[in-house]
Amino acid sequence: MPLFDVYPLYNVTPVSGKGVHVYDDKGIEYLDLYGGHAVISIGHAHPNYVKAIKNQVETLGFYSNAIQNPLQKQLADKLEDLSGCKDYELFLCNSGAEANENALKLASFKTGKKRVIAFEKGFHGRTSAAVAATDNKNIIAPINAQQAVTILPLNDIEAVKTELEKGDVCAVIVEFIQGVGGLDQGTKTFFEEVDKLCKANNTMFIADEVQSGYARSGKFFAYQHYNVTPDVISIAKGMGNGFPIGGILIHPSIESKYGMLGTTFGGNHLACAAGLAVLNTIEDENLIDNVNKIGAYFVEKAKEIPQIKKVKGRGLMLGLEFDFEVGDLRKDLIYNYHMFTGGAANKKLLRILPPLNVKKAHIDQFFEALKKAL
Numbered sequence: 001m002p003l004f005d006v007y008p009l010y011n012v013t014p015v016s017g018k019g020v021h022v023y024d025d026k027g028i029e030y031l032d033l034y035g036g037h038a039v040i041s042i043g044h045a046h047p048n049y050v051k052a053i054k055n056q057v058e059t060l061g062f063y064s065n066a067i068q069n070p071l072q073k074q075l076a077d078k079l080e081d082l083s084g085c086k087d088y089e090l091f092l093c094n095s096g097a098e099a100n101e102n103a104l105k106l107a108s109f110k111t112g113k114k115r116v117i118a119f120e121k122g123f124h125g126r127t128s129a130a131v132a133a134t135d136n137k138n139i140i141a142p143i144n145a146q147q148a149v150t151i152l153p154l155n156d157i158e159a160v161k162t163e164l165e166k167g168d169v170c171a172v173i174v175e176f177i178q179g180v181g182g183l184d185q186g187t188k189t190f191f192e193e194v195d196k197l198c199k200a201n202n203t204m205f206i207a208d209e210v211q212s213g214y215a216r217s218g219k220f221f222a223y224q225h226y227n228v229t230p231d232v233i234s235i236a237k238g239m240g241n242g243f244p245i246g247g248i249l250i251h252p253s254i255e256s257k258y259g260m261l262g263t264t265f266g267g268n269h270l271a272c273a274a275g276l277a278v279l280n281t282i283e284d285e286n287l288i289d290n291v292n293k294i295g296a297y298f299v300e301k302a303k304e305i306p307q308i309k310k311v312k313g314r315g316l317m318l319g320l321e322f323d324f325e326v327g328d329l330r331k332d333l334i335y336n337y338h339m340f341t342g343g344a345a346n347k348k349l350l351r352i353l354p355p356l357n358v359k360k361a362h363i364d365q366f367f368e369a370l371k372k373a374l
């Protein structure tokens with residue numbers, strides 16, 4: 001049976017990985033500065049991670065959400081501890097889109113309203129409400145287009161105010177650092193004003209931390225660079241280091257009710273074991289410090305390259321902007337220098353999303369290769 005052909009593929013076949021490297025079927029080593037779309041947080045095949053998953057699958061891989069699963073509570077407690085999100089409650093699911101879908105659904109349940117405000121160049125996933133809140137007409141099918149969504153320019157606070165004061169908006173959803181769009185960020189004043197406007201208008205403020213969360217921005221969550229209190233925080237990607245897991249942190253002002261949300265696979269034993277291993281490793285290896293140290297080093301090194309017009313992002317969620325489209329450069333880096341980097345909706349931007357334990361030597365290696373490739 002042929003595969004449904006929706007992904008344009010690079011001609012490379014990774015068969016194993018270790019730390020910040022993957023190895024292809026010919027034994028060639030690649031430096032992974034992309035982490036498979038920002039997913040690899042603690043590194044490929046991290047020993048703690050392998051051990052945790054192996055032990056768990058040998059014991060109990062799965063049972064449904066109809067029984068006690070103490071691993072979920074352990075994961076929630078560790079997440080509260082590391083994120084500093086005291087009092088929030090956790091609902092577990094399986095992916096980023098699903099996290100945002102549940103976040104939007106909760107906002108609508110809570111407020112009784114249904115219109116969503118999202119922002120230009122935002123990406124929130126491919127399920128019904130999440131894709132409708134995504135600024136890309138090519139991936140919105142007619143069935144998704146029936147959702148009530150208004151997409152506004154980032155930083156246009158007057159437009160947000162006008163829309164929220166109409167009284168029908170259940171949620172404002174925002175990426176504090178845009179991922180797929182190309183690393184744009186709103187201003188501090190904008191985010192803090194949006195937070196206030198949400199509170200004043202009975203609108204839920206949703207922080208989409210699917211990509212920017214889990215230490216990637218240099219704080220546990222990117223919203224923590226600002227003085228805001230999201231009502232719902234969605235997480236996925238780095239949460240499982242490749243094991244499919246997602247979730248939402250829910251402010252206690254939103255009350256739970258049996259049956260309000262649900263999933264078969266979400267929060268299963270194996271996913272929780274993977275998620276716990278990730279959190280323990282972020283803590284034990286001081287990965288937030290490493291993100292800040294290596295992120296700053298990367299930005300300094302980038303200044304040495306005149307072809308780079310702008311460095312965007314924070315921590316290890318970075319983008320290098322050129323005055324030409326980077327598609328060929330990415331291919332050159334993969335095929336001739338054996339390095340994975342990422343692209344974005346902004347075609348002139350090279351995205352850098354390495355595992356959070358990347359070292360200075362890897363950054364040096366990247367810039368040497370980049371200089372030669374340019």
Ligand SMILES: Cc1ncc(COP(=O)(O)O)c(C=O)c1O
Nearest residue numbers: 095096097123124125179210211
């Ligand atoms: C900010 C953001 N939200 C949501 C998603 C969707 O996540 P998933 O692909 O796991 O459904 C992504 C994926 O790239 C993302 O970057």
